[in-house]
Each structure stands twice: as structure tokens, then as C-alpha cells.
């Protein structure tokens with residue numbers, strides 16, 4: 472059994488914990504912006520391949536008191552790096568957190584990198600190069616008060632980069648957040664799903680992937696652990712094959728997205744095609760205000776523009792009111808969710824929300840409002 476730590480967006484800890492338990496993780500413990508858990512190496516690979524709501528899986532390798540740059544350097548230098556990488560492997564170091572003495576994450580990361588390569592140079596006369604984009608070994612340093620945790624990053628690039636979305640519209644949702652919102656809304660694959668302002672299609676795509684039991688990691692071409700010394704290629708190939716076999720050929724119910732912007736909708740279609748969903752997801756170019764429910768009941772989720780990044784507040788006020796009217800008259804029998812960063816605009820919807828769920832969207836404090844439409 473090894474100890475792992477999944478990093479997640481603030482507020483998604485309990486959703487991620489549930490997901491990890493479902494994937495077979497042991498001793499699952501939600502913490503701040505992350506979830507600690509235990510498991511074997513196969514579980515580590517499985518979580519990277521299947522988890523929809525987490526950013527990365529870290530493997531803690533050293534934990535120490537750290538109250539000065541010199542202390543950090545000494546502790547890292549003392550680690551037997553020869554077991555993890557040789558000078559012809561590339562390296563990158565990320566850092567999160569700070570304390571009084573180490574208050575620049577970039578500087579702290581540099582200290583770690585220097586300690587690793589200095590040790591290599593002292594032993595072999597040569598050192599690893601830094602490759603921030605696709606290193607053979609990515610390290611993560613987290614500083615909290617007087618403690619530092621150094622981990623290997625098994626994911627490499629953040630897992631929200633599924634690899635299916637080369638094309639993005641304006642202000643796209645992170646894939647991990649879209650997946651978490653579907654969980655919050657209790658999305659069930661047998662219920663029709665619609666995002667009437669779908670942009671690059673993140674919500675319909677994540678819904679379809681869940682409904683068809685598609686492992687989100689199948690579209691990525693690289694995970695951090697694939698260049699580790701202990702990489703078990705057979706077990707990884709087997710997990711990927713099992714995941715390919717587990718994909719359902721059809722969606723149990725309607726999954727659709729619409730948007731008034733034809734260009735952005737083309738991006739959504741390109742992304743869907745990349746995932747093999749060009750036939751399965753229905754895309755339509757239409758203004759939400761002219762839309763009517765395609766079925767008697769279903770789940771609608773959208774994140775309309777709310778002014779911080781797109782659009783103009785006053786016009787948006789009118790638009791939110793019209794959105795409320797569309798829900799009320801065109802979507803009876805449905806449950807609608809609106810993700811917005813503006814309390815004022817949310818009020819303009821003019822319907823009483825049955826739930827308000829706080830959600831952090833890329834650092835912005837947003838609310839997911841639930842409306843039961845009778």
C-alpha cells in the first residue's frame with residue numbers, strides 16, 4: 472500500500488473523495504484542496520485513467536520541517552535521487568504554498584531543482600536538464616507552515632486536460648469542474664441532458680463520457696508515471712484495454728448542446744468527433760430564448776456569461792430574466808442548473824432556486840443554482 476494525494480479544486484473535496492472510493496481507493500480522507508488515499512500501483516494508474524474530478528495524483532516521498540531555503544536545499548539534497556532519475560532524464564519542479572521564510576513558490580521550486588541537480592553533478596559529473604512542459608520526472612513541493620511535503624507527480628499535465636479539447640470557446644469550463652457539476656446535479660445517464668449555452672461543449676461531452684462509461688484518460692497521450700523507473704507497462708496496457716472494452720456503444724438517453732454562436736458550436740462538434748461522439752451528441756445552433764424542451768423531463772445545466780469575462784452587465788440582466796422565462800414556459804418538468812458568478816444576475820432569473828451550491832470556477836466564487844420547473 473502506498474499513500475497518495477489527489478489535488479482538487481477548492482470545494483470539490485467530498486465529491487472527489489466519493490469518486491476515489493468508487494475507484495477502489497482505501498483510507499480516503501478529504502483535506503483542503505485535496506484528498507489523501509491509499510492503494511497499490513494499479514490503483515494509481517486506474518485513478519489517473521478514470522477519475523473525472525481531480526487535477527493530479529501526487530505520491531508523497533519526503534516530508535520534513537522546512538523553515539529556511541538552506542534547510543529545504545539540505546533535505547532535498549539528502550534524498551537518493553539516483554533511484555528516481557539519471558542525468559539523461561529531464562526534470563521539472565512545481566511548488567504550492569509558502570511560509571514566512573519561503574514565500575515565493577518559484578524560488579522554492581528552484582531550490583529543490585538546484586539540490587537535485589547539484590547532487591547529480593557531485594555524483595556523476597553531469598545533471599538532468601529542466602523541461603517544464605514534458606519532463607520525465609515532475610516533482611511537487613508543498614509548503615504549509617513549518618512543514619514541506621515533496622511528492623512525485625504521477626499525472627504530469629493536470630488531468631483536466633483530457634486531450635479531447637484542442638478547440639475551446641471563450642471562457643470554457645474546466646473539464647474536471649464540468650464533471651463535478653454533473654455530480655452535484657445528480658446527473659443520471661438515463662435522463663435527457665441539455666446545455667443550451669454549451670460553448671465548446673464541455674458539459675455535454677463530460678455527460679456523454681459518463682453515460683457511455685468512457686475513461687477520460689483514454690484521450691491523453693501521456694501520464695507522468697509512464698517515464699518513471701518502476702513503470703509497469705503491462706499493467707497499464709491492460710487497464711487501458713479494459714477501459715476501451717468498457718465503453719458503451721450507445722448513450723442510454725439524449726445528450727445535447729446548443730449555442731447561438733455557430734463558430735463556437737463548430738468547436739464543440741470537433742471536440743465531440745475527437746471523442747467518437749459526433750453521432751451521439753446532438754448539437755444545434757439556436758438562441759436559448761427560442762428553445763423548447765425536447766422531452767417532458769430532463770436535466771438542463773448551463774453557465775451563461777456573467778460579465779466578468781464576457782458580455783455587459785445591464786444587457787445580461789435582461790438576458791437572465793428572459794432565461795428564467797424560457798425555463799418557466801419551455802422546460803416544465805425539467806430541473807435546471809445555472810452556474811453564475813453574479814448574485815445580482817442570479818436574482819434576475821426570477822425563479823426561486825431550490826438549492827444554492829457554492830462553486831469555485833477558476834478562482835472565481837460562483838454559485839450553482841437549482842430550479843425545479845413545474
Ligand SMILES: C[S@@+](CC[C@H](N)C(=O)[O-])C[C@H]1O[C@@H](n2cnc3c(N)ncnc32)[C@H](O)[C@@H]1O
Nearest residue numbers: 642643644668669670671673730731732758759
Ligand atoms: C461561459 S460560455 C459557456 C462555456 C461552456 N460551458 C464551455 O465549457 O465551453 C457562455 C456561452 O453562452 C453562449 N450564449 C450567450 N448568449 C446566448 C444565447 N442567447 N443563446 C444561446 N447561447 C448563448 C455564448 O455563445 C457562449 O458560448
